[in-house]
Amino acid sequence: MMADLSDLAAFVAVARAGGFRDAARTVGSSASSLSEAVRRLETKLGVRLLNRTTRSVVPTEAGAHLLEKLGPALGEIETALDVVNGFRDRPAGTLRLNVPISAARLVLPRIVPPFLAAYPDINLEIIADDSFVDMLAAGCDAGIRYEERLEQDMVAIPIGPRQQRFAAAAAPSYLDRKGRPEHPRDLMSHACLRGRFASGALTEFEFERDGEIVKVEPKGPLIVRVGAATDLAVEAAVAGVGIIYLFEDWLRPHLDSGALEPVLEPWWLRFSGPFLYYPSGRYLPGPLRAFVDFIRSSS
CATH class of the missing domain: 3.40.190.290 (D-Maltodextrin-Binding Protein; domain 2)
Known part of the structure; x- marks a missing residue:
């Protein structure tokens, strides 16, 4: 039983956003199309994946297990597709960063505008969150943290004031x-x-x-x-x-x-000062590689 990849991606987006409208804004779609995609997926799998109320949308137990497995798998698919970026003149795609609110306010304003000007085919998504989250599980490519909160298996590059x-x-x-x-x-x-x-x-x-x-x-x-x-x-x-x-x-x-x-x-x-961090030993998607190179050249 093969589920449509776009329906799986829709489910992940809704589950992470906690609602259809917020997910629609994140992925650039409509709430109705995401709702229909999740409904198709639930019908095909024969199990409810999301509990819907007027206030929130949360995964069921089955949905939570599916989300846990799908997040990394979809990330690997995006990485595989991104290999094609190596054959482009300029990197393209989406770069998702998980950063503390202080970094979004004090560090990134000097970096984001010139980076986007240098790489017009890259879409940058910033998730500003002061919770100590698993960056990969949150669907992000990299993050910003301070030294005392860096995990040992991460590559860390200085970013912003030292x-x-x-x-x-x-x-x-x-x-x-x-x-x-x-x-x-x-x-x-x-x-x-x-x-x-x-x-x-x-x-x-x-x-x-x-x-x-x-x-x-x-x-x-x-x-x-x-x-x-x-x-x-x-x-x-x-x-x-x-x-x-x-x-x-x-x-x-x-x-x-x-x-x-x-x-x-x-x-x-x-x-x-803070560090840009990402997992070691993994292929770097084109947008992340471009961002890393940009940070290194700007320091």
Whole structure:
């Protein structure tokens, strides 16, 4: 019993997107055509693959098992077809990157426009997600992570700034009211704006000076989802709600304008920049090879 490859691909797209409309936007099709494709596949296999409600679409147990096997298999098919790219004058196809929201905001804006200008036949899809996901299982070709989160069987290439800092800052009006901290532990008596990761863990404020590392978990009136709602915390800091701790580059426009004032700057923690990563020992699809070469030549 051979199922149509396009129907299988439609099922994978819908299952990953969690809905027909979102999947349609991702693959450039219509929700009705995807629905019909999944219906054909279920009829041919004789089993329901997706549970559909008015709010969501989730795989059944059978669908989840099929999705687990299909994702890598379809990836291998795309890779096999991409071999043809080697016979083209210019690489073509789709490149999917899984990146943290901070990288989408702070690293990729300087890279994506010139890359797309250099490779007009490549379609770039960015999945910005601060969850620690399996990049291949998510249907991506490569991703961006920081060194401490890289897996050992991955090839890692530096991308973006090679050194970054976390910065603490607050509106001058807040500091005039509450005082200016002189040591990281002083933050325990301040209103601090914190983030919560997808795992549920809250962000720490970590500082370093002359080899001394200080970690604090201050309290505050606002907690936001890391990445997705970080801009809300920034705006709250600008409005004088409290002290924010974030990538220096994210806060830089407000620091330069004076809307935010540096706090404890001699203690700001430095860390190495992010890496583009992808599995070792695998054939590189044309779009990914072009992106890797572009990053290497730009560094």
